[in-house]
Amino acid sequence: MADPETNAAPAPSQEIIDELKSIVGDGGWIDDVSMMEPYLTEPRGHFVGKTPLILRPDNVENLAAAVKYCFETGTLIVPQGGNTGLCGGAIPHDTSNEIIISLSRLNSVRSIDPANNTITVEAGCILADIQAAADEEARLFPLSLAAEGSCQIGGNLSTNAGGTGVLRYGNARDLVLGLEVVLGDGRIWNGLRALRKDNTGYDLKQIFIGAEGTLGIITAAVLKLFPKPAEIKTAMAAVPNIENAVKLLSHFQSATADHLTAFELMRCDALDLVEEFVPGMVRPFKERHEWIILIDLSATTAEQGEPITAMMESTLHGAMESGLIVDAVVAASGAQAQAMWDIRENIPEAARLAASGIRHDVSVPITALDKFIAEAEAVVFGAIPGTRILAFGHLGDGNIHYNLIRPKNMESKEFLGFTEQINAAIHELVDRLGGSISAEHGLGQLKREEVRRFKSDVEMEMMETLKAAFDPKGILNPGKVL
Amino acid sequence: MADPETNAAPAPSQEIIDELKSIVGDGGWIDDVSMMEPYLTEPRGHFVGKTPLILRPDNVENLAAAVKYCFETGTLIVPQGGNTGLCGGAIPHDTSNEIIISLSRLNSVRSIDPANNTITVEAGCILADIQAAADEEARLFPLSLAAEGSCQIGGNLSTNAGGTGVLRYGNARDLVLGLEVVLGDGRIWNGLRALRKDNTGYDLKQIFIGAEGTLGIITAAVLKLFPKPAEIKTAMAAVPNIENAVKLLSHFQSATADHLTAFELMRCDALDLVEEFVPGMVRPFKERHEWIILIDLSATTAEQGEPITAMMESTLHGAMESGLIVDAVVAASGAQAQAMWDIRENIPEAARLAASGIRHDVSVPITALDKFIAEAEAVVFGAIPGTRILAFGHLGDGNIHYNLIRPKNMESKEFLGFTEQINAAIHELVDRLGGSISAEHGLGQLKREEVRRFKSDVEMEMMETLKAAFDPKGILNPGKVL
Numbered sequence: 019m020a021d022p023e024t025n026a027a028p029a030p031s032q033e034i035i036d037e038l039k040s041i042v043g044d045g046g047w048i049d050d051v052s053m054m055e056p057y058l059t060e061p062r063g064h065f066v067g068k069t070p071l072i073l074r075p076d077n078v079e080n081l082a083a084a085v086k087y088c089f090e091t092g093t094l095i096v097p098q099g100g101n102t103g104l105c106g107g108a109i110p111h112d113t114s115n116e117i118i119i120s121l122s123r124l125n126s127v128r129s130i131d132p133a134n135n136t137i138t139v140e141a142g143c144i145l146a147d148i149q150a151a152a153d154e155e156a157r158l159f160p161l162s163l164a165a166e167g168s169c170q171i172g173g174n175l176s177t178n179a180g181g182t183g184v185l186r187y188g189n190a191r192d193l194v195l196g197l198e199v200v201l202g203d204g205r206i207w208n209g210l211r212a213l214r215k216d217n218t219g220y221d222l223k224q225i226f227i228g229a230e231g232t233l234g235i236i237t238a239a240v241l242k243l244f245p246k247p248a249e250i251k252t253a254m255a256a257v258p259n260i261e262n263a264v265k266l267l268s269h270f271q272s273a274t275a276d277h278l279t280a281f282e283l284m285r286c287d288a289l290d291l292v293e294e295f296v297p298g299m300v301r302p303f304k305e306r307h308e309w310i311i312l313i314d315l316s317a318t319t320a321e322q323g324e325p326i327t328a329m330m331e332s333t334l335h336g337a338m339e340s341g342l343i344v345d346a347v348v349a350a351s352g353a354q355a356q357a358m359w360d361i362r363e364n365i366p367e368a369a370r371l372a373a374s375g376i377r378h379d380v381s382v383p384i385t386a387l388d389k390f391i392a393e394a395e396a397v398v399f400g401a402i403p404g405t406r407i408l409a410f411g412h413l414g415d416g417n418i419h420y421n422l423i424r425p426k427n428m429e430s431k432e433f434l435g436f437t438e439q440i441n442a443a444i445h446e447l448v449d450r451l452g453g454s455i456s457a458e459h460g461l462g463q464l465k466r467e468e469v470r471r472f473k474s475d476v477e478m479e480m481m482e483t484l485k486a487a488f489d490p491k492g493i494l495n496p497g498k499v500l
Numbered sequence: 501m502a503d504p505e506t507n508a509a510p511a512p513s514q515e516i517i518d519e520l521k522s523i524v525g526d527g528g529w530i531d532d533v534s535m536m537e538p539y540l541t542e543p544r545g546h547f548v549g550k551t552p553l554i555l556r557p558d559n560v561e562n563l564a565a566a567v568k569y570c571f572e573t574g575t576l577i578v579p580q581g582g583n584t585g586l587c588g589g590a591i592p593h594d595t596s597n598e599i600i601i602s603l604s605r606l607n608s609v610r611s612i613d614p615a616n617n618t619i620t621v622e623a624g625c626i627l628a629d630i631q632a633a634a635d636e637e638a639r640l641f642p643l644s645l646a647a648e649g650s651c652q653i654g655g656n657l658s659t660n661a662g663g664t665g666v667l668r669y670g671n672a673r674d675l676v677l678g679l680e681v682v683l684g685d686g687r688i689w690n691g692l693r694a695l696r697k698d699n700t701g702y703d704l705k706q707i708f709i710g711a712e713g714t715l716g717i718i719t720a721a722v723l724k725l726f727p728k729p730a731e732i733k734t735a736m737a738a739v740p741n742i743e744n745a746v747k748l749l750s751h752f753q754s755a756t757a758d759h760l761t762a763f764e765l766m767r768c769d770a771l772d773l774v775e776e777f778v779p780g781m782v783r784p785f786k787e788r789h790e791w792i793i794l795i796d797l798s799a800t801t802a803e804q805g806e807p808i809t810a811m812m813e814s815t816l817h818g819a820m821e822s823g824l825i826v827d828a829v830v831a832a833s834g835a836q837a838q839a840m841w842d843i844r845e846n847i848p849e850a851a852r853l854a855a856s857g858i859r860h861d862v863s864v865p866i867t868a869l870d871k872f873i874a875e876a877e878a879v880v881f882g883a884i885p886g887t888r889i890l891a892f893g894h895l896g897d898g899n900i901h902y903n904l905i906r907p908k909n910m911e912s913k914e915f916l917g918f919t920e921q922i923n924a925a926i927h928e929l930v931d932r933l934g935g936s937i938s939a940e941h942g943l944g945q946l947k948r949e950e951v952r953r954f955k956s957d958v959e960m961e962m963m964e965t966l967k968a969a970f971d972p973k974g975i976l977n978p979g980k981v982l
Contacts, residue, residue, distance in 0.1 A: 216936035224706035276758030318757035454698035487969035
């Protein structure tokens, strides 16, 4: 559905389309509708768009020339990476007046400097390829998330991606030292610095990270690398409630400090669903505990391997003795550790296979997590008793994917009829607890309107000021974020 | 000296001054010239300004009302924290047409949440007071720098301060979760979120961090806390050259990972100067080695205390065996550790007592440090043989304070005559190596013009776009940064 305020430009003329094709050259564009489907559909099918033209430039100069021409002609642009986002940020509207610029062919690792712990990559690099390039130099690029096999780093940076490594290494934003960006008028900004410290004026890269392609198009980045862990020890612990889960986090942070590299939460319903839909799951405990925590401790040297095993065991032992946890199991092999992670990583896939759900990607201060869980349950069970609550996520960051699956005896359609009511109640609860209604997924099209209920007028005006300053003609990803 | 382009407003009328006084109320202003000196002089005396009025509001609403009135009347504002900056960013010009707004009375710790690892403070809080408040709750606020006893957090954030904790904990920017800011037109933005993850639109706080008060006035912040180290092991090592120092860093990062919390460099001339000017220095080595490294390993639990001592000894032992270092000494007591840190921390004071110097606060990629040191020495000794090179700083961040003291047989005046020539050559070298001419001190008045030689037109235009968007009347800290 077109938004008349943000997406009112006419469809580009044949002349404009021909000129854009000639700018990027042979092999650099798609205008055959039968080839476009992968670029036009959000992974879960919630957003489907239309476009007259997909550009796939293979160098930054051509991309910049195309943007410059779009600026001159008022042609609307949707920048797109691996198209794995869940909020419709990379999908054009269905109005056929926005062209797509795909970064897929800008996919070189430009350089890697292990001693400086930096890698310089183009926006279209697949995240897993960057991880592998770092690994070859005995370094770790710690950004890690379910879509890493197909998502692109440009999209990761444009959405300030989170994932399982945030607790120790931070969000995508924290992993960036420098950027190259094509601005809304086609100028190229080379901010590819590989420095830990640089206070020569405004830190302009921050503007583009997390802006979902609405302020500029990220074309390359200098990223931080870290020493590669020599050994990782994995365990699962069962806690009786969220209050104890939060205390367990604090207990681990004190006892293991920076060795703690993952602290993931799963509700029992999530394990049930994985067991039901993904073959081969191994239950970590015989009993069906309500809350399970997945914990990684990492050691950067082989010599630390023994100590972290002892550290994991003694920390869990202490937690058991003080009643924080009711059960625990430490992986005795790499295969056991992988089986534990498989459960966690198969939750989104199991949810996708199970049914349409009602989803939330929220965060609250860690000290408000127990209140959130208790009050959200009251909301959900008050509205639809028997709902399966697939709460899971990054407890260490206060970030919960609070997803709901229909009760077995309710039709999908009836269940989804509650979406607006439940979304509103959960988001109001999150807001009341000082939280965020989009912790790591961004706004895209999905939450663009919803967020206005929770942001102050001043904040919305500041965002509009920034948009007007860096995209004065409003051609960059119109109708997203704002 | 007034800059006609950026500081051209007339001096505020008596009517304006009276109205501003009445807005902040009794005790909230200074107009007696004899009381103004501490607000008008940069610590080393390099910048001295004039003002008709200093406002010291004790609440954010009054501060905002004053800014709103300044916006309406076109009155220029210099925001000021603890006035410890070295680039003149907090000092008005000598044109008497800028008022100062001091944050000193906005100095409450609003709240502290140890379980969420956050503290909410007002801009005028002294850094050391924040460290102490965290310490009382067994937490660490890791920002640490020489001026911590008098600098204010608002200034630290406005200059994206660095210091000795950056290697492990990041720059000031990395320690911020939320901000409250008074905008250039007097609106108050409440962005005081205490969340690890929040992707609901543009990350507006980033705009104001490091902007030196030119885009808004930071009035409060939510800061990250960390587990408090239970034990810190300190050592000094002597390396024959910078190449080995960089390799030693890499060796320590692999062997000790996140236990490594400080890795500071000092050249022998710096030790000599401290010995000469600050009584009581204990030389760590009998020999006069050219380069000394100061190393801290931290443990967050008492149980780790023994292991980190062993870790320090074995890592140094390995470095000795492979020829990376030529000597090392591990502090056997807290007093010995303090004596080692005293050397490092007394360098700026010794330099101040010694003589006027030629100073640089630069960073380069860590892999370019050896080239920088070698080529900079050639520049310096080529121009002025016998110069004492006080290179010291945060090797782990690639950040060197490359300060020069006159040869003993040369008059200050003659030596300082080389300032422009040496600055230009060092800055060109830094630029050629992909570095920054202001790693942690900012631009202020000092480097505002110089930086234009090294930034692209596109980058300068982007900075101007941001300034025009958030300070359209140009009343916020005019003639600083831009």
